[in-house]
Amino acid sequence: MKVISYGAAKTVTGSAHMLILDDKKILIDCGLFQGVDEEKSEELGFDPKEVDAVLLTHAHIDHCGRIPMLIKNGFKGKIYCTNPTYELSRLMLLDTAKVMLENYKSHMRRFQRGSIKEMPSEPLYDEDDVFEALEHFEPIFSYNKTYDVLGAKVTPKDAGHILGSCFYEIEYKDKRIVFSGDLGNKGKPIVRDFSLPSKANVVYVESTYGDRLHKSFDQSKEELKEIIKNTIKHGNVLIPSYALERTQDILYVLREFYEEGSLPKCKIFLDSPLAIGVTKVFLRNKEYFRKETYDIMQKEDPFSLPYLTMVRDVEESKQINDIQEGAIIIAGSGMLSGGRILHHIRHHAYKEQNAIVFVGYQPHGTLGRRILEKQNPVFVMGEPINIRAKIYTVNGFSSHADQSELIEWVNAANPEKICLIHGEEDKMLVLKDKLANKNVYIPSRKEVIDV
Numbered sequence: 001m002k003v004i005s006y007g008a009a010k011t012v013t014g015s016a017h018m019l020i021l022d023d024k025k026i027l028i029d030c031g032l033f034q035g036v037d038e039e040k041s042e043e044l045g046f047d048p049k050e051v052d053a054v055l056l057t058h059a060h061i062d063h064c065g066r067i068p069m070l071i072k073n074g075f076k077g078k079i080y081c082t083n084p085t086y087e088l089s090r091l092m093l094l095d096t097a098k099v100m101l102e103n104y105k106s107h108m109r110r111f112q113r114g115s116i117k118e119m120p121s122e123p124l125y126d127e128d129d130v131f132e133a134l135e136h137f138e139p140i141f142s143y144n145k146t147y148d149v150l151g152a153k154v155t156p157k158d159a160g161h162i163l164g165s166c167f168y169e170i171e172y173k174d175k176r177i178v179f180s181g182d183l184g185n186k187g188k189p190i191v192r193d194f195s196l197p198s199k200a201n202v203v204y205v206e207s208t209y210g211d212r213l214h215k216s217f218d219q220s221k222e223e224l225k226e227i228i229k230n231t232i233k234h235g236n237v238l239i240p241s242y243a244l245e246r247t248q249d250i251l252y253v254l255r256e257f258y259e260e261g262s263l264p265k266c267k268i269f270l271d272s273p274l275a276i277g278v279t280k281v282f283l284r285n286k287e288y289f290r291k292e293t294y295d296i297m298q299k300e301d302p303f304s305l306p307y308l309t310m311v312r313d314v315e316e317s318k319q320i321n322d323i324q325e326g327a328i329i330i331a332g333s334g335m336l337s338g339g340r341i342l343h344h345i346r347h348h349a350y351k352e353q354n355a356i357v358f359v360g361y362q363p364h365g366t367l368g369r370r371i372l373e374k375q376n377p378v379f380v381m382g383e384p385i386n387i388r389a390k391i392y393t394v395n396g397f398s399s400h401a402d403q404s405e406l407i408e409w410v411n412a413a414n415p416e417k418i419c420l421i422h423g424e425e426d427k428m429l430v431l432k433d434k435l436a437n438k439n440v441y442i443p444s445r446k447e448v449i450d451v
């Protein structure tokens with residue numbers, strides 16, 4: 001067996017790892033590059049006609065976002081995944097096609113007006129391409145069952161990262177290899193904790209947070225509660241949030257605060273049609289929830305509370321701009337790379353009585369990262385904005401395993417070789433150091449690794 005990483009090699013986005021089994025090729029994930037690497041998305045690096053099957057780990061766009069490009073360029077095989085991954089990928093891909101088209105049109109207008117010099121490149125794909133791609137999905141995988149894919153034994157197991165996420169154990173001839181996809185942070189309210197892998201020869205493991213330990217989820221909930229209490233009387237709380245999983249975790253926690261009587265009276269806006277759609281998919285797949293949340297679900301909607309308004313309409317979204325205090329605004333994108341959160345940043349972030357709460361990873365090159373690094377002013381939709389709002393990071397909401405969880409997971413497989421993927425290189429080196437007694441390697445993009 002051989003493996004070639006075409007993305008998420010020394011970086012956190014663009015996941016795409018080709019497993020070569022004699023004369024067959026299986027691609028594990030095919031995600032978009034984001035942040036500083038965005039432009040790398042245009043080139044797949046391989047011929048999709050030569051790929052025989054895709055194993056998709058989960059529906060985050062940095063894992064599934066280039067699947068329509070495969071089909072557009074001649075891929076004829078099947079894309080295997082769990083049912084929630086299929087339903088969520090559908091929403092995420094359609095949204096991505098829409099956003100790419102909007103961005104293209106707005107850049108084209110600016111180019112025609114002469115305000116930018118470079119002509120924008122065409123969107124990578126459109127909605128029709130997404131619909132074509134969806135025809136190739138085979139959402140037949142259940143956790144812990146073994147499937148035959150092109151002569152390999154493939155076992156998806158729960159990665160505990162987002163709804164329906166899995167890691168793959170693949171056995172071919174006398175070798176076993178494991179691909180982690182993204183591994184979750186334990187103790188989250190909706191998904192179950194990750195399963196452990198069986199003994200393997202080689203493990204490809206993500207390393208997003210290879211350099212640090214998260215605060216516990218309970219501690220993070222307390223932090224969020226304090227921020228809300230301290231801000232809401234005189235200002236608003238902005239939460240840039242990924243539409244998928246993070247938003248549902250936050251709604252779940254806000255409902256908990258409400259139930260225990262610790263949430264001050266406020267208005268909560270979920271200003272994201274995508275997140276609203278995703279929440280519906282969650283409600284349809286409750287058998288993937290951890291037991292406590294499944295039990296709540298038997299009685300009531302775990303993501304709903306009386307202060308909550310779901311905002312689909314653009315006009316309704318604009319009205320939030322006029323609210324001076326007492327609002328919690330949850331909107332995407334989580335890294336501030338686009339979406340309605342930008343309007344809220346523009347209207348609220350220059351006021352010191354407001355707060356921005358980051359609950360997810362902010363890669364290099366994103367507006368979120370620039371705000372965290374205290375660059376001032378920052379450019380929001382082409383306009384310089386002085387950030388005076390208080391900035392908080394509450395990292396226990398992360399959907400990624402921390403250093404100790406990654407080590408626990410890797411040790412369970414007790415592999416002869418560990419390849420670190422899906423991480424920034426400085427963080428990988430810290431994790432490599434922690435695994436010093438093991439054979440750890442950090443593959444480069446397109447490097448061929450023998451298994």
Ligand code: ZN
Nearest residue numbers: 058060161182
């Ligand atoms: Zn992910």
